[in-house]
Amino acid sequence: MLKKSIxxxxxxxxxxxxxxxxxxxxxxxxxxxxxxNHLSKSEYGIVDMFTNISFIVTPLIGLNIGASVIRYxxxxxxxxxxxxxxxxxxxLILFGLLLTLVSTCLSLVFSDFxxxxxxxxxxxxxxxxxxLFSQIIEVTLSVWRAQEKPVNFGVFRILKTIFxxxxxxxxxxxxxxxxxxxxxxxxxxxxIFAILALILLNSSIxxxxxxxxxxxxxxxxxxxxxxxxxxxxxxxxxxxxxIILYYLGINQVGIYAVAYQIGMVMxxxxxxxxxxxxxxxxxxxKENDSAKKIKLQQYNKxxxxxxxxxxxxxxxxxxxxxxxxxxxxxxxxxxxxxxxLLGYAFNGMYKVLVNYMFYYKNTKKLSFITxxxxxxxxxxxxxxxxxxxxxxxxxxxxxxxLVMFIFVYKEYNSKYRISTL
Numbered sequence: 001m002l003k004k005s006i007x008x009x010x011x012x013x014x015x016x017x018x019x020x021x022x023x024x025x026x027x028x029x030x031x032x033x034x035x036x037n038h039l040s041k042s043e044y045g046i047v048d049m050f051t052n053i054s055f056i057v058t059p060l061i062g063l064n065i066g067a068s069v070i071r072y073x074x075x076x077x078x079x080x081x082x083x084x085x086x087x088x089x090x091x092l093i094l095f096g097l098l099l100t101l102v103s104t105c106l107s108l109v110f111s112d113f114x115x116x117x118x119x120x121x122x123x124x125x126x127x128x129x130x131x132l133f134s135q136i137i138e139v140t141l142s143v144w145r146a147q148e149k150p151v152n153f154g155v156f157r158i159l160k161t162i163f164x165x166x167x168x169x170x171x172x173x174x175x176x177x178x179x180x181x182x183x184x185x186x187x188x189x190x191x192i193f194a195i196l197a198l199i200l201l202n203s204s205i206x207x208x209x210x211x212x213x214x215x216x217x218x219x220x221x222x223x224x225x226x227x228x229x230x231x232x233x234x235x236x237x238x239x240x241x242x243i244i245l246y247y248l249g250i251n252q253v254g255i256y257a258v259a260y261q262i263g264m265v266m267x268x269x270x271x272x273x274x275x276x277x278x279x280x281x282x283x284x285x286k287e288n289d290s291a292k293k294i295k296l297q298q299y300n301k302x303x304x305x306x307x308x309x310x311x312x313x314x315x316x317x318x319x320x321x322x323x324x325x326x327x328x329x330x331x332x333x334x335x336x337x338x339x340x341l342l343g344y345a346f347n348g349m350y351k352v353l354v355n356y357m358f359y360y361k362n363t364k365k366l367s368f369i370t371x372x373x374x375x376x377x378x379x380x381x382x383x384x385x386x387x388x389x390x391x392x393x394x395x396x397x398x399x400x401x402l403v404m405f406i407f408v409y410k411e412y413n414s415k416y417r418i419s420t421l
Contacts, residue, residue, distance in 0.1 A: 019156025036327035044178040052238040053127035059230030068219040074145035096132035103128040107137035134195035139265035140197040164189040225363040232370030236400035240393035256390040263340025270348030311345040336394045343398035350405040356416040373404035
């Protein structure tokens with residue numbers, strides 16, 4: 001009866017995460033026709049560059065320390081979790097402010113190149129500020145994930161997104177602010193919701209404001225090796241924009257960014273599953289029950305098949321999406337979206353297996369795997385983009401995620417898989 005109750009709870013959580021993330025992820029897609037009809041290709045490219053820079057600097061903020069939250073929630077019998085969270089937030093904020101100062105100096109150094117490409121130099125520090133406050137929000141969201149509170153998690157994200165995009169629409173359409181109406185609003189909304197997140201987090205776990213060097217060291221030792229892992233993942237996802245910018249210009253970045261946004265629907269699907277699955281998965285490994293571990297392996301196989309099937313099904317709807325929802329000047333070859341869908345299918349397959357490495361704290365090996373895969377991605381991007389254009393970028397994305405999945409599968413097969421023979 002207890003086992004049945006646990007399974008029902010997990011299924012309920014997965015369903016809730018999927019439903020809430022469906023709402024959350026639908027907002028950018030709803031906004032896509034508005035942006036593509038009210039921003040030029042270069043303006044949309046600037047918005048995309050802002051997003052990409054914020055993603056790339058995210059793991060550098062606080063040495064990626066927020067990555068330790070979920071893992072050490074399951075060790076809270078060994079540590080005072082409320083003090084642990086306080087030290088994470090303290091380090092995150094101080095390091096983030098330092099990185100903001102450094103990024104401002106760097107933006108001035110590269111201002112000539114950025115101005116040449118019609119990209120405002122303030123994009124870099126604005127992206128860092130946005131990433132900093134987004135990371136503060138992620139700490140609260142991670143605690144809710146660990147506590148298996150999908151409603152808190154989903155409602156907060158949806159409200160933030162509605163405010164973010166709703167105000168952006170007003171500034172872009174009514175006030176005609178262009179890219180500024182998207183970038184500046186994103187930064188302001190992230191600051192407001194980060195403050196709200198801290199208030200809610202404090203009411204949830206009663207944060208104890210006490211510096212603890214040992215807890216800080218534990219968190220950094222776990223998270224710091226994941227900096228390269230996170231950067232590697234973001235390189236695969238977003239470095240192609242900079243290569244496209246260099247070879248093809250900001251207009252092609254805008255066209256590619258729209259195609260990429262459509263293809264990222266696969267990312268929203270596998271993220272929805274993984275957000276609910278990870279806490280349950282960690283709890284099973286903690287029990288150390290061989291029968292349950294073998295059952296997990298069976299789920300892994302089903303999920304891999306599901307990812308490939310979904311990528312093909314979604315691709316069939318791509319021509320319809322372009323015809324009825326996307327501004328004509330952003331039209332692109334549907335094959336571009338197919339390769340992005342396939343890439344994120346590989347990414348979903350990778351995520352379901354990489355959780356073993358996270359649980360067993362094999363983060364150094366994981367960083368090597370991700371960084372190696374990102375190098376493969378960059379090499380293929382440099383080789384293919386000059387000849388195939390933005391199609392070459394999408395193919396490189398798929399290859400990068402495929403290599404990452406193969407590496408992690410080999411690690412899983414050799415160390416964590418239980419033979420059923």
